[in-house]
Amino acid sequence: MSLLKLDGVVKTFGGLTAVDEVSFDVPHGSIFGLIGPNGAGKTTVFNLITGNYKPDRGAVIFNGENITGKITHKIVEKGIARTFQTIRLFQEMSVLENVLAGCHCRMTSGPISAMFRLPKARREERKTLGKALAELRFTGLEAQAENLAKNLSYGNQRLLEIARALATNPQLIILDEPAGGMNEQETAALVELIFQIQKRGVTVLLIEHDMSLVMKACEYLVVIEYGKKIAEGTPDVVKNDPQVIEAYLGSDEDDF
Numbered sequence: 001m002s003l004l005k006l007d008g009v010v011k012t013f014g015g016l017t018a019v020d021e022v023s024f025d026v027p028h029g030s031i032f033g034l035i036g037p038n039g040a041g042k043t044t045v046f047n048l049i050t051g052n053y054k055p056d057r058g059a060v061i062f063n064g065e066n067i068t069g070k071i072t073h074k075i076v077e078k079g080i081a082r083t084f085q086t087i088r089l090f091q092e093m094s095v096l097e098n099v100l101a102g103c104h105c106r107m108t109s110g111p112i113s114a115m116f117r118l119p120k121a122r123r124e125e126r127k128t129l130g131k132a133l134a135e136l137r138f139t140g141l142e143a144q145a146e147n148l149a150k151n152l153s154y155g156n157q158r159l160l161e162i163a164r165a166l167a168t169n170p171q172l173i174i175l176d177e178p179a180g181g182m183n184e185q186e187t188a189a190l191v192e193l194i195f196q197i198q199k200r201g202v203t204v205l206l207i208e209h210d211m212s213l214v215m216k217a218c219e220y221l222v223v224i225e226y227g228k229k230i231a232e233g234t235p236d237v238v239k240n241d242p243q244v245i246e247a248y249l250g251s252d253e254d255d256f
C-alpha cells in the first residue's frame, strides 16, 4: 500500500481548472518529485494534500485513511509536514524558537499543567527542547540556534523550514522548491540532507525546478502541465517522454 494516494483530484479557481483529475501514488519511504512548467498546478496539488485547499472532487488518502478536506492541523497530527515556496518563518523569533513552534503540535500537557509548571509539563518542555536541538543539529543549524530567523542566509532559512517540519515527527515531508535561492554548493548539501531524511524513514515529496536536484534525488516523478498529469515514472523514463520534452521546450524551465 502506498503512503499517499491522490485519486482524481480536481481544484478549480473560478473558470480555471488548476488541478484536473490528478492521480498518483507515493510509495512508503520514497523520494518522489512533482514537476512541471510554471503555473502547472504543482503548489495547488500540495495545498490539496495539506488541507490548505479543499478539492472540488477526488480523494486524498494517507496511510489508508481518507483525509480529503481535513483541516491543516489535523493533517499535521496525522504525520504530514511541509515547507513553503515562499519562506514562512517567524522572522523576529530565534532559530530555536521557530523549531520549538514545530514541536508544539506533539505536546500533550495542557495549559493548566504548563501554567503551573507541573512536573509533567517541565519534563515535556525538556524533551521538546532536546528534540528541537536535535533537528537543528540534523540540518546543520545548531550553531545558529540563538540567531533571529531573519538574520539567516536564504539557504539556511530554507533549512530552518525543513528543521521545523521535521520537528513535527512526520511520516511524509512535503518540500515546495527547497533549493529555491540556493547556490550550487547549498543545493548539493540539500540533496545529501534529503537522502538523510529518507534514511530516517521519512517519505519525501518535493516540487523543484532545479532539474539536477530532481534527477539526483528523486526515485519517481509525476509531471503535470495545465493541471493534468502528462507523465510519470523513474527520472530516466520521464526525461525521455516526448510530451514532457515538449512541455519543457515550450516553457522557460531548465531543460532535462
Ligand SMILES: Nc1ncnc2c1ncn2[C@@H]1O[C@H](COP(=O)(O)OP(=O)(O)OP(=O)(O)O)[C@@H](O)[C@H]1O
Binding pocket: 013, 016, 018, 036, 037, 038, 039, 040, 041, 042, 043, 044, 045, 085
Ligand atoms: N488561490 C488561487 N486563486 C486563483 N488562482 C490560483 C490560486 N492558486 C493558484 N492559482 C492558479 O492556478 C494555477 C496553478 O498554480 P500553481 O501555483 O499551483 O502552479 P505551480 O505549478 O506551483 O507554479 P510555479 O511552478 O510557478 O510555482 C495558476 O494558473 C495559478 O495562477
